[in-house]
Amino acid sequence: MSKPLPIPMVLDDYDEYHxxxxxxxxxxxxxNVSFTADDLxxxxxxPSNPNWTGKVFQDYARQGLIVKTGYEMARAKARRGGTLARWVGVMRRATV
Structure with a gap:
């Protein structure tokens, strides 16, 4: 497993945030447990653009790496209790 990167406060560059x-x-x-964007x-x-987090989830879902399992209320104050999706990773079997 790789060493965690040091975490700056805010990122202005999408590639770095990604x-x-x-x-x-x-x-x-x-x-192997469910998670939300708040967890991420x-x-x-x-990120300097709050939409970047959703784009990461969208990319992972399109690749079939995560699936939506339900919804709950967001914890983030900025979201004002809006809807938040709950996700789980998809285990993939290696093909030979």
Whole structure:
């Protein structure tokens, strides 16, 4: 397993944020429990564009690496109790 990256406060560059977010997403998936975008935000620096977090989830879902399992209320104050999806990683079997 790779060494965690040091976490700055806010990232202005999408590619840099994406690197942190993918590392966090891979960790969440490996835990084999459900998670939300709030969980990912807790593990990454704040992106300068709040839509970047959703894009990471969208990319992982399109690749079939995560699936939505339900909804709940967001904990983040900025979300004002809005709807938040709950996700789980998809275990893939190697093909020979």
């Amino acid at each position: 690197g942190y977010a993918c590392q966090a997403m891979d960790t969440l998936i490996a835990r 935000r807790d593990m990454t620096p704040a």
